[in-house]
Amino acid sequence: HAAIMKCTIRHSLSILPCLLLLQLHSPSPAQSRQWNCGTCKGLTDKFSEGLSETEKGNFGGGNTDWEETYLKDYKRSEVRLLEIMERLCTKDDHACHALLEEHEELLEDWWKEEQDANPELYKWLCIDQIQVCCPKDTFGPKCSDCPIGRDKVCSGHGKCKGEGTRDGEGTCSCDKGYQGVLCEECTQDHYEEYNNETHLSCKECNESCDECHGPGANECKKCKENYVLHEGSCTECDSLCNGCDGVGPEHCLKCKPEAEMVEGVCIECATACNGCTGPGPENCKECKKGFERNTDSTCEDVDECKTTCRLQHEVCTNTVGSYDCNCEEGYEKNSRDDCVMKLKDGSLSEGTDLEHQEL
Numbered sequence: 596h597a598a599i600m601k602c603t604i605r606h607s608l609s610i611l612p613c614l615l616l617l618q619l620h621s622p623s624p625a626q627s628r629q630w631n632c633g634t635c636k637g638l639t640d641k642f643s644e645g646l647s648e649t650e651k652g653n654f655g656g657g658n659t660d661w662e663e664t665y666l667k668d669y670k671r672s673e674v675r676l677l678e679i680m681e682r683l684c685t686k687d688d689h690a691c692h693a694l695l696e697e698h699e700e701l702l703e704d705w706w707k708e709e710q711d712a713n714p715e716l717y718k719w720l721c722i723d724q725i726q727v728c729c730p731k732d733t734f735g736p737k738c739s740d741c742p743i744g745r746d747k748v749c750s751g752h753g754k755c756k757g758e759g760t761r762d763g764e765g766t767c768s769c770d771k772g773y774q775g776v777l778c779e780e781c782t783q784d785h786y787e788e789y790n791n792e793t794h795l796s797c798k799e800c801n802e803s804c805d806e807c808h809g810p811g812a813n814e815c816k817k818c819k820e821n822y823v824l825h826e827g828s829c830t831e832c833d834s835l836c837n838g839c840d841g842v843g844p845e846h847c848l849k850c851k852p853e854a855e856m857v858e859g860v861c862i863e864c865a866t867a868c869n870g871c872t873g874p875g876p877e878n879c880k881e882c883k884k885g886f887e888r889n890t891d892s893t894c895e896d897v898d899e900c901k902t903t904c905r906l907q908h909e910v911c912t913n914t915v916g917s918y919d920c921n922c923e924e925g926y927e928k929n930s931r932d933d934c935v936m937k938l939k940d941g942s943l944s945e946g947t948d949l950e951h952q953e954l
Contacts, residue, residue, distance in 0.1 A: 630694040632728040632760040635721035638683055638691055642702075642716055645679030676706050698725060727761055734758050734765045742767055744777030745793050752795070753778035772797040786810070803829035835861040866915065867894035885916030908934035 652669045669675055680702065684691035695702075701724050705716060713719040721728040722738075729738035732748050734757035741748045741755030742765065748755050749767035757763010769778035772785040773795075781787050781797035786807050788796040800807035803822045804815035811828075818829035823839050823846075832839035835854040836847035844854075850861040855871050864871035867886040868879035875893075876886075882894035889895050900911035904920035912919040922934035929935045 630690040630727075631762070632721060634690045634694050635725060635727050636717060638694060639717040639720060641683045642679060645682050648682075649675050649678055671706070671710075673706075676703070701725070729759055729761060731759060734760060734763045736761050739765060741765055742777055744779045745795065750777050750779045750795060752797075772799060786814075801829070803831065833861065835863060865894070867896070883916060906933065 652675070680695070680699075684695055698720070701720060705713065705719055709719060713723075717728075718730075722730060729735070732741050732755065733739060734741055734755055738761070741758055744750035748758070749769065750773075752773040753767040753769040755763070756766050756768055758765075767776065767778050769775070772782055774780050774782045779795055781795075783806050784800050784804070785797040786800060786809055788798045790796075798810060801810060801812045801815065803812045803819055804817070805819045806816035807814050808816060812830070813828040815824075815829045818824055821832045821836065821838060822829040823832055823841060824830075825842050830842055833842070833844045833847060835844050835851055836849070837851050838848035839846045840848060844861040845859060847856070847861040850856050854861045854863050857871075857873060862871070862874055865874065865876040865879065867876040867883055868881070869883050870880035872878045872880065876895065877891070877893040879894045882888055885897055885899075886894040887897050896913070896915055898913050899918040900913045904911035904918065908923045908926045910921050910923055912921070922928060925937060926934040927937050
């Protein structure tokens with residue numbers, strides 16, 4: 596492997612072992628460029644954590660003179676560097692391993708020669724050397740400036756796409772309630788709380804408004820669907836309406852599915868009805884499933900328990916428009932949907948032929 600050969604040649608003059616590189620998960624050619632700015636940022640963050648964790652050289656104290664001498668030698672030692680580098684990538688983080696293998700020499704250079712002049716590893720490695728990241732508020736291959744509005748990136752109300760990386764378009768992705776190239780306008784469902792040369796604040800309209808110029812229901816420019824302007828405020832339509840031109844069921848444009856328009860007024864049909872000509876089960880156009888007409892032409896509940904759920908150990912409970920079929924206490928349904936005895940060990944008995952007979 597080329598990287599191992601390079602390591603062998605380089606480290607013949609260095610005390611930093613190649614063992615670390617041999618232990619790394621070697622990526623395939625297709626993986627060799629799978630790392631990006633986020634990978635580099637994560638690696639340098641872990642390096643900073645390693646610096647903190649190894650600051651005392653894992654020494655517990657006791658002999659102050661010895662400790663000071665030891666730490667002075669240990670601070671910039673390759674022993675400490677190796678300890679830090681061994682913790683940089685998790686086992687399954689292939690992108691981190693690929694980045695570390697490709698740029699291990701740069702980390703060594705920073706450790707030995709650049710650390711004092713360039714104390715911020717992220718900037719030195721990811722921005723200046725590898726050139727996979729950009730400074731804050733810049734983006735793209737040349738680290739171009741993100742769009743500025745009101746002296747802030749995206750007017751302070753959005754994110755610059757690709758900011759801090761060598762990727763992205765550099766356009767603004769606006770926060771909720773803001774729109775425009777520089778995020779300096781309110782969306783339709785928000786209003787301007789204040790607006791001056793340096794600041795814009797957009798607040799959400801009242802729930803009844805589709806557009807507004809203030810927070811109240813009486814400050815709507817346009818009412819939301821199923822609301823109507825009534826006495827200066829957007830008011831919700833009657834609960835039976837799908838759209839309305841006034842308040843009350845007599846002003847519905849259409850009725851909701853559970854209601855019917857009768858003489859210009861939406862009325863709620865009875866539970867038993869599929870469509871109706873008036874309130875109550877006696878005015879059903881048709882009976883719903885689980886109901887039938889009686890001798891008075893009223894839709895009433897069918898007692899299914901008279902004709903179903905009749906096997907051994909079954910218990911039927913009639914409900915409005917339906918029924919529940921369960922097993923007696925101490926019995927449970929098996930794979931054939933028969934009620935069989937539950938044994939003490941939690942298993943089910945095999946059942947008998949009697950348990951398949953109707954009562």
